[in-house]
Amino acid sequence: MADASDSSITxxxxxxxxxxxxxxxxxxxxxxxxxxxxELSVSFSVMKPExxxxxxxxxxxxxxxxFLYSRHYNPSVLNLGRQLxxxxxxxxAYCTSSGMSICHLLGPATAGTHAxxxxxxxxxxNINTTFVDIRDLEEVKKAIVEGHTKVLYFESISNPTxxxxxxxxxxxxxHDKGVKVVVDNAFSPMVLSPxxxxxxxxVQGLSKYVSGEGDVLAGAICGAESLVNSxxxxxxxxxxxxxxxMNAMVAFNLSQRIPHMGLRIKEQCQRALVFAERMKKMxxxxxxxxxxxxxxxxxxxxxxxxxxxxxxxxxxxxxxEERANKLMDVLQNDAKFGLMAVSFGYYDxxxxxxxxxxxxxxxxxxxxxASISPGLVRMSLGYTGTLxxxxxxxxxxxxxxxxx
Numbered sequence: 150m151a152d153a154s155d156s157s158i159t160x161x162x163x164x165x166x167x168x169x170x171x172x173x174x175x176x177x178x179x180x181x182x183x184x185x186x187x188e189l190s191v192s193f194s195v196m197k198p199e200x201x202x203x204x205x206x207x208x209x210x211x212x213x214x215x216f217l218y219s220r221h222y223n224p225s226v227l228n229l230g231r232q233l234x235x236x237x238x239x240x241x242a243y244c245t246s247s248g249m250s251i252c253h254l255l256g257p258a259t260a261g262t263h264a265x266x267x268x269x270x271x272x273x274x275n276i277n278t279t280f281v282d283i284r285d286l287e288e289v290k291k292a293i294v295e296g297h298t299k300v301l302y303f304e305s306i307s308n309p310t311x312x313x314x315x316x317x318x319x320x321x322x323x324h325d326k327g328v329k330v331v332v333d334n335a336f337s338p339m340v341l342s343p344x345x346x347x348x349x350x351x352v353q354g355l356s357k358y359v360s361g362e363g364d365v366l367a368g369a370i371c372g373a374e375s376l377v378n379s380x381x382x383x384x385x386x387x388x389x390x391x392x393x394x395m396n397a398m399v400a401f402n403l404s405q406r407i408p409h410m411g412l413r414i415k416e417q418c419q420r421a422l423v424f425a426e427r428m429k430k431m432x433x434x435x436x437x438x439x440x441x442x443x444x445x446x447x448x449x450x451x452x453x454x455x456x457x458x459x460x461x462x463x464x465x466x467x468x469x470e471e472r473a474n475k476l477m478d479v480l481q482n483d484a485k486f487g488l489m490a491v492s493f494g495y496y497d498x499x500x501x502x503x504x505x506x507x508x509x510x511x512x513x514x515x516x517x518x519a520s521i522s523p524g525l526v527r528m529s530l531g532y533t534g535t536l537x538x539x540x541x542x543x544x545x546x547x548x549x550x551x552x553x
Contacts, residue, residue: 163338185225190223204383220388228404243380246396284312293326302333306341310436316348317346336462352368353371358410417494432551480546484546494529
């Protein structure tokens with residue numbers, strides 16, 4: 150088990166692991182195409198009639214290149230899954246039609262929103278969740294009830310407050326009590342590799358940084374091969390019974406973006422660091438993990454994959470929702486700096502005020518306890534235009550707010 154306090158931790162570069170998968174691929178294209186072909190078939194034929202019976206008894210599957218029906222598995226989806234498993238450092242991965250669909254496959258703790266796990270699942274499925282401050286390791290220990298608690302779920306980097314989870318220590322706490330660890334790594338793909346730090350399962354919303362273009366809904370589960378195979382079971386597996394499988398065209402589309410994902414994320418992280426340093430110097434209250442005064446900076450520094458920075462998201466605390474909205478209005482409509490929209494990982498800068506949007510399902514008291522200020526502005530830095538041009542747009546538009 151890796152220990153975040155151990156300075157001797159070594160990391161595998163996610164891009165290197167991906168390259169090994171790409172180098173080992175075969176296109177299957179008789180014309181010699183360099184890209185893996187798209188497999189759009191829903192149903193797959195077999196050469197011998199007895200093969201169908203063998204597959205339904207569990208002898209088939211992607212490991213033997215035997216495909217039955219695309220709700221079960223599809224070659225194009227399999228290809229993307231192998232890429233994602235390499236990136237996250239897991240044995241296998243399965244791709245779904247959306248990030249929210251992951252909750253149907255793994256159970257209570259992998260939902261995408263507080264509202265789902267706090268309100269919907271207890272009523273619909275009698276699945277209950279205990280919420281604790283992930284930074285308080287003693288409280289985490291107390292909240293795990295042996296024989297009852299099944300999953301410890303947390304974000305590697307929290308949305309929107311940018312709190313860092315001590316993945317090695319949390320994983321040890323859970324494993325000592327026989328509990329599986331599921332980590333949502335949507336905020337920090339390539340920056341962090343939770344599976345290499347002790348997590349059992351890593352979930353991703355592929356619509357964010359993996360997509361990079363904000364044009365598809367998709368999710369992924371990365372973990373042990375036994376987990377993926379259990380979900381694929383033809384008689385009891387959630388993939389066949391609930392049908393969250395990704396469309397083959399979407400899988401192909403995303404697989405083409407993963408090879409240059411590292412370049413995109415490095416640029417977004419670099420811009421976020423430069424902007425955060427300059428914003429702070431101007432006098433703004435900046436929250437960014439790359440700044441040395443962030444309370445979790447040193448923790449993240451010990452866990453990150455080298456050369457990928459500290460994430461592409463920063464926050465400005467404008468204190469009130471009114472000031473936050475005015476700043477975003479000016480930055481979008483006057484300065485053309487970015488866009489007011491939810492989500493993140495897009496190639497242009499996206500801005501939102503979480504207290505009135507992405508975190509609005511929380512009560513005011515819960516938002517305050519989670520340090521979500523009414524005037525918090527979350528910025529997901531893009532990479533279009535030059536850094537200096539974008540900075541000039543921000544500086545000119547934002548400077549008057551320091552006098553207000």
